[in-house]
Amino acid sequence: MRRLAWVAVLYSFCALSSAAEPRARDLGIPFEGTPGPLNALTDIAGITVGQVTLIEDLADAHKVRTGVTAILPRGKASADTPVFAGWFALNGNGEMTGTAWIDESGQLEGPVMLTNTHSVGVVRDAVIAQRVHAGGADASGYWWSLPVVAETWDGHLNDINGFHVTPADVDRALADARGGPVAEGNVGGGTGMICHEFKCGIGTASRRLLAHGTGYLVGVLVQANYGVRDPLRIAGVPVGQYLRNDRVYTDAGLDGETGSIIVVVATDAPLLPHQLKRVARRASMGLARMGSYAGNGSGDIFLAFSTANEHPFQAGSLGQASFVGNDDLDGVFEATVQATEEAIVNAMVAARDMRGEGGRYAKAISHKDLIRLLKRFGRYKRPHAVMQASAP
Template sequence: MNLRVFVPLAALFLLGLSPSPSKEDTAPRKPRARELGITFGGQAGPLDAITDVPGVEVGQTTLVSGEGKLRVGKGPVRTGVTAVLPRGRARLAESVFAATYALNGNGEMTGTHWVNESGLLAGPLMLTNTNSVGVVRDAVVSWGVQHGAAWELALPVVAETYDGLLNDIDGFHVKAEHAVRAIDGARGGPVAEGNVGGGTGMICHGFKGGIGTASRRLPVSLGGYTLGVLVQCNYGSRSRFSVEGVPVGEEIKDLLPCHTGNEAPSSAFTKDLKPCAQRAEVTPRAVSEGLGSIIVLVATDAPLLPHQLGRIARRVPLAIGKMGGLGEDSSGDIFLAFSTQPAKPPAGSRVAEVGFLDNEHLNPLFEATVQATQEAILNALLAAETQTGADGVRVFALPHDRLTEALRKYGRLPPVR
């Protein structure tokens, strides 16, 4: 099988490989939310990404191959792995304070029992598809064994969303080496968004979704802290999709998923989709409302204790609700927040001296969480490209021009002069 594996270019050079340009590498970058004038309030960091939080690194492996009819075990393949390293690869086994929260638990994030019990997180945060949680989890454990961190990485955090509408998910195409490449290729700096890593085959509000990120930097008068968010966006109905209070889903009722094949798709979730050729005559049926999930990771350098990070994680649903999510029954909406402040006792001591922000000063971080999460979701949608996957199922990208037209209609953007 001709399987294309996309990893960060820097990682390829470190591995001694010469990357050949792909369509994804050579295509011009699409404007992000801020470049379209959509800010959701607040001041972004220089990269407007989770990597604005000092020390945080992100690596991604993207798997794309095949087209046409679904043949389990052969493809088409539209999936991958995303790794977020709270303290970077050099300090991967060093714990950070962390906490989790689930709005709706129809999903998986391994290792959360120990995170919430101890208030500590060690190792990378891994994102992939539903059926690949096990192999990615085992890969992280194996990485820990090989790097002298078997104890610290024994209970890794691996989260998932379901990409089986576009991807041969039952073919188990994610392998241990793909997870390892995401870890070893992790870097600071700009973060690729849209159809990349764990988000490669994801769908969000009936449009092509995927990986998105954003950040906020508080004014010096409020501590000057940085908070960053990364999402794997695969949730939500079209009809309730909203941006800055504008009912975008009602303004863009077309461009719903359809299929390009001669036969109806074989999946129970997509078998009723109409052919794309009939779009002018029949409005295609949307994928089941509420099907899917969203994983949200929140990072900050603010000195927060685990119970305070739990409060941060519990603000994430406010952003999802503003975008039109309900935490539907079939959705796994699971969130993790961590602080990069030092949490380890000095050598020879049993006592760690840590700081924590007074509760009365948490409100700006709550607001930053809501703002950055909304922007990260929209950035995922704006970066994603139209994708045709298994059984010819096609999911369309959110059109920038129609989004901004809707926002102008409701006075959220200034008119074109």
């Protein structure tokens, strides 16, 4: 009971403080495309996000630095009304459950959950249990559930073999899912994550686009835990070649790409499952812009869904769906690449230094040094508002 109360306080703090944290655009980083009002996945009507962040120093000297993030494509209605979806693995050294049924049916049923590698099982079971407890099962008396749970490995900072994510944490992430601004950096499933050997975590971004005179949105949320330092590029600047101090893995003796990234792409454009699989593939290009080469040890797994076409999933013998023609998908593809890139940078900018398991650390990217490099390479764009937060 005491731990749950502590987690609740931490969650509330993260949700409220995130709005005050600088984001990538606040540092003068230039990006292509026009973002939505919040520049977040939740710009798309109906989508809600909930996060539980677990940070605790245990009496036995182990460090808890983990959590869970819940994405509900249709908010509370996600359990009853699926969305069309598709997925893609750029490199499969990772896990996303439920993908066989997405391939078979073209549908995503229920939430998308993000957590650490060794908590996939408990999160999946908790999602099923919550649906069972909610009642309203089919005529057999049982719900049939294949939840989508994706992971990245936070064992550098987190006591990952301590199995600290509990069903209660999953329940809270689902119950607290809301629209509006999304907390980024050291929160939720991204709490203990690292990318390009900088502290990283959860990040999000969105883009507006136009097709046949109709305005649509594409939103992206990432749990970023991939990449090595040297290839890192931000807005085309070879940042990794200049910011080489405090490399995370030097003390662990690791070499090469050993992390992962989960990318969730959403749109309100009406798309069919095979088109959404094509969209999911385009997240690869946003990742490439950052300098990732999807190494052998990386789990780079992407999911795309559309919140349009709600009516075909309602009761009835004949469902009819609308869709954007393949010849008109280029805007969606481009928006996906742009939003994926910015979401990753937002995750890096929002993250803060963290020391964790075994005294190991991950240092956040220095805002001051990043701005200096942007100016040096002629890529700095003066932000509209003066950044109030101090640079780490």
